[in-house]
Amino acid sequence: MNSYFIGVDIGGTNVRLAVVGENGAIAAFSSFFIKSKSLANDQSGLNHNQKYNPDDPVKNEIRNISLNIKELLKKASPVVSSVKGVGIGIAGQIDRDAGSVLFAPNLGWRNIPLKEILEKDINLPVFVMNDLTAITYGEWKRGAGTGVKDLLCIFVGTGIGSGIVINDRLTGGCGNTAGEIGHIVIVSGGRKCHCSNYGCLEAYAGGWGIAERTKEMALKDPAGFKNIIDLAGGIENITAFTISKAYKLNDGVAVRIMEETGQYLSDGVVTAVNLLNPCMVILGGGIIEGFPELVAVVEGEVKKRALKAATNNLTIAVSKLGNNAGVIGAAGVAASKS
Numbered sequence: 001m002n003s004y005f006i007g008v009d010i011g012g013t014n015v016r017l018a019v020v021g022e023n024g025a026i027a028a029f030s031s032f033f034i035k036s037k038s039l040a041n042d043q044s045g046l047n048h049n050q051k052y053n054p055d056d057p058v059k060n061e062i063r064n065i066s067l068n069i070k071e072l073l074k075k076a077s078p079v080v081s082s083v084k085g086v087g088i089g090i091a092g093q094i095d096r097d098a099g100s101v102l103f104a105p106n107l108g109w110r111n112i113p114l115k116e117i118l119e120k121d122i123n124l125p126v127f128v129m130n131d132l133t134a135i136t137y138g139e140w141k142r143g144a145g146t147g148v149k150d151l152l153c154i155f156v157g158t159g160i161g162s163g164i165v166i167n168d169r170l171t172g173g174c175g176n177t178a179g180e181i182g183h184i185v186i187v188s189g190g191r192k193c194h195c196s197n198y199g200c201l202e203a204y205a206g207g208w209g210i211a212e213r214t215k216e217m218a219l220k221d222p223a224g225f226k227n228i229i230d231l232a233g234g235i236e237n238i239t240a241f242t243i244s245k246a247y248k249l250n251d252g253v254a255v256r257i258m259e260e261t262g263q264y265l266s267d268g269v270v271t272a273v274n275l276l277n278p279c280m281v282i283l284g285g286g287i288i289e290g291f292p293e294l295v296a297v298v299e300g301e302v303k304k305r306a307l308k309a310a311t312n313n314l315t316i317a318v319s320k321l322g323n324n325a326g327v328i329g330a331a332g333v334a335a336s337k338s
């Protein structure tokens with residue numbers, strides 16, 4: 001009999017859920033937007049001892065996840081006989097054994113005992129992991145990286161994260177936080193990052209970094225940025241999505257921002273390729289989908305600037321599973337642990 005697992009992908013702006021079969025096929029799917037970010041939890045990254053507060057808005061989000069899992073189980077019940085567990089990928093650092101979220105900078109979640117809360121409510125085993133662990137597992141087992149023993153999977157969305165496969169194993173590192181490529185410093189003393197450091201890659205090339213850079217430039221030169229400001233309906237509403245819309249309309253300013261973003265992203269990928277010597281780098285996420293030309297830019301820069309020996313057998317590939325990599329991978333990791 002086929003067994004199924006639920007995969008949940010908690011991103012910076014929405015939560016996606018799917019019932020996934022052993023072969024990676026999706027039997028049922030749902031998604032919802034994250035309404036409130038944590039107000040009570042300190043987002044500065046400085047207060048490492050802050051405890052989970054049950055009155056926090058995060059509680060409502062977790063209740064929402066729980067309700068959606070139950071609804072999805074109901075929706076899938078005519079075709080799915082047995083769901084054996086839930087895998088959850090979230091953009092943040094995880095205590096894998098406790099199943100708790102230590103810090104999710106782009107959500108403002110800190111010290112959330114996610115596994116404990118959900119298991120009480122849904123009566124299924126829950127496995128919590130970094131979202132890029134889930135996405136990388138998905139791409140490695142079912143997507144662009146099938147059969148590759150050394151790969152780096154980089155997703156550029158609201159933030160930037162990566163998963164690392166070395167010698168046919170997903171690497172977690174000492175404290176299970178390996179792969180935080182978004183927090184490689186590319187500009188010494190540069191832009192302030194959500195992690196509290198300065199000059200991190202995602203403060204330049206992540207969705208929020210692109211939006212912040214553009215807003216600052218638009219404030220200084222409203223006439224030059226008129227098209228983008230009009231598209232957004234005001235400087236304060238500019239997002240990376242606005243730039244991608246303007247880019248598709250061939251707006252000169254948006255093209256320049258994309259080119260700069262390509263250089264920043266390449267800085268990070270060149271560093272990672274020199275450090276890890278993967279056979280394949282997989283690129284995906286909302287920013288790559290919004291600016292598909294970034295893949296060719298990064299490929300060109302990496303081949304030009306990384307060490308020759310590190311790029312001789314390197315393939316730069318695009319995510320095959322796209323938006324579904326997280327749910328398929330989270331369910332796959334849960335199945336592998338059962």
Ligand SMILES: [Zn+2]
Nearest residue numbers: 183193195200
């Ligand atoms: Zn950072």
